[in-house]
Structures are given as C-alpha cells and as structure tokens.
Amino acid sequence: MNRCSRSITIKLFWLFGLIFLFGLLQTLNASAQDKNNETNSFYVQAVIPENQVDINKSYFDLKMQPEEEQELQVKLVNPEAEPITVSVNAINASTTEEGMIDYTVKGIKDKTLNYPFESLIKVLKTTISLQPYETKIARFHLKMPKEQYDGVIVGGLRFTKNLPENEVKNKEVTIQQRFHYVVGVVLNETETTIVSDYEMDAVKVAKSKQGKKMSVIHSIRNKNAAISKEIELKMIIRKKGDKAPLIELEKEHLEMAPNSVMDFPVLIKRQLQSGKYTSHTQILQDGKKWIFENEFNITKDQAKLVNKEIEDNKVKNKVPSWLIVVVIILTVLVLIQFYILWLKRSLNVKHLDDENKI
Numbered sequence: 001m002n003r004c005s006r007s008i009t010i011k012l013f014w015l016f017g018l019i020f021l022f023g024l025l026q027t028l029n030a031s032a033q034d035k036n037n038e039t040n041s042f043y044v045q046a047v048i049p050e051n052q053v054d055i056n057k058s059y060f061d062l063k064m065q066p067e068e069e070q071e072l073q074v075k076l077v078n079p080e081a082e083p084i085t086v087s088v089n090a091i092n093a094s095t096t097e098e099g100m101i102d103y104t105v106k107g108i109k110d111k112t113l114n115y116p117f118e119s120l121i122k123v124l125k126t127t128i129s130l131q132p133y134e135t136k137i138a139r140f141h142l143k144m145p146k147e148q149y150d151g152v153i154v155g156g157l158r159f160t161k162n163l164p165e166n167e168v169k170n171k172e173v174t175i176q177q178r179f180h181y182v183v184g185v186v187l188n189e190t191e192t193t194i195v196s197d198y199e200m201d202a203v204k205v206a207k208s209k210q211g212k213k214m215s216v217i218h219s220i221r222n223k224n225a226a227i228s229k230e231i232e233l234k235m236i237i238r239k240k241g242d243k244a245p246l247i248e249l250e251k252e253h254l255e256m257a258p259n260s261v262m263d264f265p266v267l268i269k270r271q272l273q274s275g276k277y278t279s280h281t282q283i284l285q286d287g288k289k290w291i292f293e294n295e296f297n298i299t300k301d302q303a304k305l306v307n308k309e310i311e312d313n314k315v316k317n318k319v320p321s322w323l324i325v326v327v328i329i330l331t332v333l334v335l336i337q338f339y340i341l342w343l344k345r346s347l348n349v350k351h352l353d354d355e356n357k358i
Contacts, residue, residue: 041080042130044159044181047073047137059184066148066189072121072140074157074183078130085129085162088138090121093154093184095222095262097209099231099254103156103182112223113259115145117155117185127162144187151194151225153187154258186227196228196285201261203279203294205302208265214306215265216247216296218281220256228256232284235266240276240295271310274303 046060053061060072078084093101094108109116122141130136140157160180201219208215216237222228231254237247249266256262276297283290
C-alpha cells in the first residue's frame with residue numbers, strides 16, 4: 001500500500017471512530033435529558049412568615065413561643081402540560097449512616113427526642129392535585145409544646161410526585177427513585193445556645209443499610225437539641241489484647257440531626273476470626289474531642305459471612321462500564337480498518353487482472 005492509500009485509510013479510520021463516539025455521546029445525552037425532564041416536573045417554595053429568624057433562608061427558621069399555633073404554607077407549582085398529584089408528609093429529622101441529615105423515613109424517634117416534629121405539625125391535605133401550569137398552596141398546622149425548651153426542633157416537609165398508575169404497578173420503583181422536594185423546618189424558642197454532645201450507644205457487627213456489606217456498626221448519638229456539622233471521625237479496630245490495628249478509618253464533614261443516632265458502618269475489608277475485638281473512636285468537632293473505647297464480639301457465623309464476602313469480591317471481576325465502551329469502540333474501528341484494507345486489496349487485484357487481460 002502506498003503512502004497516499006495509507007493516509008486515506010487512517011483518515012477514514014478516525015472519521016468512523018469520531019462518528020461512532022458522537023453517536024454514543026448523543027445517546028447518553030438524550031438519556032440524561034429524558035431523566036431530567038422526568039424529575040424536574042414540579043417546584044416548591046416556602047412562604048416565609050413574619051417570625052422568620054433569617055429571611056435569606058429558603059427554609060422555615062422560626063422563633064416561636066410555648067403553645068403558640070401557626071399555619072405554615074408552601075407554594076407548589078406544576079410547570080408541565082400534564083396534570084400531576086403530589087403526596088405531602090411531615091417527617092422528623094434523622095441522621096443517615098453516611099452522616100447526613102435526612103427527611104425520608106417517617107416515625108424515627110430517638111429516646112432523647114422529647115418533642116418530635118411529627119407530633120407538633122398536622123398536614124391539612126396529604127395529597128394535592130395540580131392541573132397543567134397550576135399553582136396551589138400546601139398548608140400545615142403547627143402547635144408548639146406546652147413546656148419551654150432550649151435548642152432546636154428540626155423536621156422536614158416532604159413533597160413527592162406520585163407515579164402514574166402503570167408505573168405504580170412496577171414493584172422495582174421505590175420511594176428513593178421517585179422525585180421529591182423537602183422544605184426544612186427549624187423551630188426555636190429561646191436564645192440559649194445549645195451545643196452537641198455525643199455518646200456511643202452500641203458497637204456491633206451487622207450488614208450496613210446502604211451497601212449491605214458486613215461492617216462494624218457504631219451507633220453514635222447526638223443527645224442534645226443542636227444541629228451538628230463538620231464532625232470528624234477517627235476509628236481504629238483491633239483484636240482484643242493486640243496493639244496492631246486491623247482496620248483504620250477517618251471521615252470528615254459529617255453532620256447529625258438533633259437528638260438522633262447515626263449508625264456509622266466501618267466496612268470489614270479483611271478476613272477475621274471469631275472472637276473479641278475493641279473499637280477506639282474519636283469524635284472531633286469545634287476543637288472538642290470525644291473518645292470512646294468499646295468491646296464487641298464477632299461470632300463464628302458472622303466471621304463466615306465476612307470471609308465469604310471478601311472471597312466473593314476477590315473472585316468477582318467486575319469490568320467497568322467505561323472499559324466496555326472503549327473495547328467496543330476499538331473493536332469497531334479495527335473491523336472498519338480491516339474492511340478498508342480488504343477492499344483496497346481486492347481493487348488492486350482486480351486492477352492487475354484487468355491489466356493482464358489487456
């Protein structure tokens with residue numbers, strides 16, 4: 001093959017490659033747009049009242065008095081050409097195992113929470129229908145507890161778009177997959193500053209809620225009526241009686257809701273025998289330090305589960321999706337190049353045959 005032919009082949013090679021990549025990117029972009037159009041289907045906005053502590057906040061940050069009653073309002077807007085229905089819930093603030101304040105699960109109440117948000121507020125209409133381009137007001141009746149308290153009560157007003165009937169029948173669709181907005185509510189009565197304080201409720205071996213992996217679960221309680229932010233955790237796990245650490249973990253920028261428990265998991269990434277272990281935990285926040293030493297036990301059955309998970313992870317060779325895409329692209333480009341070379345060679349052979357005939 002002469003230099004000119006090789007140049008044409010290389011150009012065609014990259015041209016087909018670029019066309020393939022462009023088509024792939026267009027497909028991914030269209031998929032992302034479809035997903036965004038599905039979720040961006042309604043909007044909410046808190047109607048800020050006069051007793052708002054900070055008018056620049058988009059959520060309710062209210063100064064109240066004991067036994068005071070008040071109506072809270074949230075504006076709902078449907079900007080789409082299709083009617084929708086929205087479910088409305090009031091939920092206590094809780095803390096996820098990842099260290100985030102959450103408003104997705106109703107009924108979570110720690111033993112230190114004297115005044116659950118859910119018990120103070122009444123949702124006047126739990127389902128709201130919105131016609132195309134319609135705006136409505138969701139209303140809530142709030143009544144403060146009789147006793148005066150220091151610190152804050154925190155909760156959330158959650159608005160969830162209901163799925164069409166044909167999608168509701170799909171059992172794979174969960175509340176986490178449905179789009180929702182949350183408007184936070186922070187209730188204050190006094191000017192007294194309350195700071196967070198922590199205790200270790202329990203340390204045990206179990207599967208984490210999210211990853212479903214065997215972990216050492218540290219149930220850390222924020223026992224005061226204060227929102228906790230910028231928490232730093234340092235954890236070391238050892239076999240009882242040994243000095244050498246088996247597992248070490250550090251996490252920063254965690255947060256906790258007032259009067260809540262965070263079931264923080266330390267993933268077990270190595271094989272362990274059954275027996276007694278110790279966990280050393282440090283909590284650092286605002287220059288303060290809390291230290292906890294806890295003993296926990298790994299049973300024979302738990303050790304089997306831990307070791308099986310680790311072996312399964314070793315055997316499992318999960319190929320990343322980006323690598324699969326790259327392999328497909330390269331395969332297609334190689335096939336195109338071979339086809340061009342074959343076509344060029346066939347034309348050359350035919351040309352020689354024609355010349356021989358002449």
